[in-house]
Amino acid sequence: MGFISKIIEGLKKTKQSIGFKLKQLFKQGIFGEDFYDDVEAILLSADIGAETTFEIIDNLRDRMTQDRVADPDTAEKYLKEIMVEILGEEKLSFDSPCVIMVVGVNGVGKTTTIGKLANIYVKQGKSVIIAAADTFRAAAADQLEVWAKRANVRLVRHGEGSDPAAVVFDALASAKSKKTDVVLVDTAGRLHNKVNLMEELKKINRVIDREYPEADRKNLIVLDATTGQNALTQVKVFDEAVNLDGIILTKLDGTAKGGVALALSEQVPVFYVGVGERIDDLIEFDANSFVEGIL
Amino acid sequence: MATFGTLSERITHVFSKLKNKGRLTDLEIKQAMREIRVALLEADVNITVVKDFINSVSEKATGEDILKSLTPGQQVIKIVNEELISLLGGTQAKLAVSSKLPTVIMMCGLQGSGKTTMCGKLGLYLKKQGKRPLAVACDIYRPAAINQLEVVAKKADIGFFEMGQTDAVKIAKNGVQYALKNNYDTVILDTAGRLHVNEELMKELVMITKAVDVTEKLLVVDSMTGQDAVNVAKVFDETLDISGVIMTKLDGDTRGGATLSIRAVTGKPVKFCGIGEKLSDLEPFYPDRMASRILGMGDVLTLIEKAQQSVDMDKAAELAKKLKEATFDLNDFLTQLESMKNMGNLSDVVGMIPGASKMNLGSGQIDEKEIYKNKAIIQSMTPAERTNPKLLNYARRKRVASGSGTNVQDVNKLMKQFEQTKEMMKRFGKRGAKFPF
Numbered sequence: 241m242g243f244i245s246k247i248i249e250g251l252k253k254t255k256q257s258i259g260f261k262l263k264q265l266f267k268q269g270i271f272g273e274d275f276y277d278d279v280e281a282i283l284l285s286a287d288i289g290a291e292t293t294f295e296i297i298d299n300l301r302d303r304m305t306q307d308r309v310a311d312p313d314t315a316e317k318y319l320k321e322i323m324v325e326i327l328g329e330e331k332l333s334f335d336s337p338c339v340i341m342v343v344g345v346n347g348v349g350k351t352t353t354i355g356k357l358a359n360i361y362v363k364q365g366k367s368v369i370i371a372a373a374d375t376f377r378a379a380a381a382d383q384l385e386v387w388a389k390r391a392n393v394r395l396v397r398h399g400e401g402s403d404p405a406a407v408v409f410d411a412l413a414s415a416k417s418k419k420t421d422v423v424l425v426d427t428a429g430r431l432h433n434k435v436n437l438m439e440e441l442k443k444i445n446r447v448i449d450r451e452y453p454e455a456d457r458k459n460l461i462v463l464d465a466t467t468g469q470n471a472l473t474q475v476k477v478f479d480e481a482v483n484l485d486g487i488i489l490t491k492l493d494g495t496a497k498g499g500v501a502l503a504l505s506e507q508v509p510v511f512y513v514g515v516g517e518r519i520d521d522l523i524e525f526d527a528n529s530f531v532e533g534i535l
Numbered sequence: 536m537a538t539f540g541t542l543s544e545r546i547t548h549v550f551s552k553l554k555n556k557g558r559l560t561d562l563e564i565k566q567a568m569r570e571i572r573v574a575l576l577e578a579d580v581n582i583t584v585v586k587d588f589i590n591s592v593s594e595k596a597t598g599e600d601i602l603k604s605l606t607p608g609q610q611v612i613k614i615v616n617e618e619l620i621s622l623l624g625g626t627q628a629k630l631a632v633s634s635k636l637p638t639v640i641m642m643c644g645l646q647g648s649g650k651t652t653m654c655g656k657l658g659l660y661l662k663k664q665g666k667r668p669l670a671v672a673c674d675i676y677r678p679a680a681i682n683q684l685e686v687v688a689k690k691a692d693i694g695f696f697e698m699g700q701t702d703a704v705k706i707a708k709n710g711v712q713y714a715l716k717n718n719y720d721t722v723i724l725d726t727a728g729r730l731h732v733n734e735e736l737m738k739e740l741v742m743i744t745k746a747v748d749v750t751e752k753l754l755v756v757d758s759m760t761g762q763d764a765v766n767v768a769k770v771f772d773e774t775l776d777i778s779g780v781i782m783t784k785l786d787g788d789t790r791g792g793a794t795l796s797i798r799a800v801t802g803k804p805v806k807f808c809g810i811g812e813k814l815s816d817l818e819p820f821y822p823d824r825m826a827s828r829i830l831g832m833g834d835v836l837t838l839i840e841k842a843q844q845s846v847d848m849d850k851a852a853e854l855a856k857k858l859k860e861a862t863f864d865l866n867d868f869l870t871q872l873e874s875m876k877n878m879g880n881l882s883d884v885v886g887m888i889p890g891a892s893k894m895n896l897g898s899g900q901i902d903e904k905e906i907y908k909n910k911a912i913i914q915s916m917t918p919a920e921r922t923n924p925k926l927l928n929y930a931r932r933k934r935v936a937s938g939s940g941t942n943v944q945d946v947n948k949l950m951k952q953f954e955q956t957k958e959m960m961k962r963f964g965k966r967g968a969k970f971p972f
Contacts, residue, residue, distance in 0.1 A: 285582045287761035290573050346784065347647025347757060378651075378686030379679040386678035400686075431786060434812075464647060468579030468761025468792065491646065494730045496763040
């Protein structure tokens, strides 16, 4: 399946709800206060958040008055443009060897995403090793093992409850000796307000810096598209702890709009989106298709 | 609880502007309503729910009687409070028990909402109530889900049943049979996480409810869910006619708008909430208490209950006696510190104190490490020093500091805290008030 069709398929449910409402609105072609109120409601219900929504609405209102827009198509085009501008676009690029640490709160799909990422890099002809540093959740490493097998990559794991930093240490040693291109580090899900767990994460981060200084470093946060405005806090706190390079937005195959990406992209770019459960259901983020999918 | 911290902060802020007004204009009410609207939206309360809520409050708040009353500000606050409680669903909803053995509880929800962990928590909760729960692994899709449930069940010390990755309906059926044969009175079905739009998987749940007599169909929802929470809950409810909701991860700093929305949209009660990573971190959900937390009025009831659960009653009586005799010493202080620790996360406890959000004692302000440190300091003292703190001169303090891995300043700080507590306790003692911890 092609890339655009996939993201559009993933966002189809979204399309049916917001897109339909918006189309109706644009068709009416009356751009009074009611129109803006309705657009505002639609954007808000896509989890775009109050602040960003107000920003978009103000921006749209300005441009429409300035250009004296009266036809629905132009109005729609302007709205899309504004949203694409906010989202921006950046691709994840790194030099080999690279250590990619994947962080996030519980249940966002970190482990699954690691499996999918491994698959992507293997397909690009890179060698990959996974460090199962989620030693907290029951059976997390077992789950990862299944994914590692599917993607056909090596996995380093210790027992449950062992020191995650030690797992990472071993994985790095193995990567160094075998000259592996990409080390993917799965970490335990942690709520961002748990101070000691965030400290543990910082420790893992330091271990990577210290043990493999010559490697390129990327820290990615996985966010559940169904998450609301709390995603902002998540990104902020994880960024403070380990300096985030980008976002992976998962579970876009539900009815969740993932609109929080708009509020987030001003701080950290979105690199990938998860649109399904199969191993190749992780695709590069594309602002145009994303907005196209929503509207 | 930190959960509603920011929402409650914002609403308290709006209220503080209204509170002392002897007269309110329409414009002022409108402005207050707008601020509450944004606060609710930023807390992820569903937009239609927000609209209804604001309309209903505005309508009541702009009535003649309100504006003419002597304290219109207070009246508006009262209306918001009442509406919020009715939105959250009035009284607490208990778990149903089947008259025919066994009671079957089916957990369902999206991926990653915390179902499997919740099975363990609920199992432990029921076990503490004298039940014999059996966890049944019906998640045949997610890799290692069965292992996870097995580990969790073992930790909770409850029964566990699996048939590998075969048919979920068959597993549920056989699980119930197994429960009957082996004397389990409650069956907890852990089903696979699924998207509500996945019709095939939703059908599987319906098939399970047809195959076994399900007493409770509980939807597990991540409290950080945004606007979509309502869509998810609606579809699950329409397909399964769920009997209740469990909110998980309420220990994050989410403002928990989903909790408000789901109840309002489905009309189904929230029965429990998960508030931490330990298996014992499960609480029944009390709508009225949650409403007062949101409104920054604190949750004294839960605080008192927590205190009662975590304080040894005999020790408390002893403490009261000591207070009267004014022999409160460092040993008692240590006991106090320990019971404070038992009450759980300190910032959660602080959140339950009325007005705490206004006092800006938000999360992070109180450090649990501090308690550990203080414990270490006291434990490095000799018994004689503990009963007679006056003995602690500089040399002794230095010894205590090196023994506990702290420095003299820390010891001094602790001694100051101890004196203050002693002073405070004395005052409480004189008033004859009972001090819960």
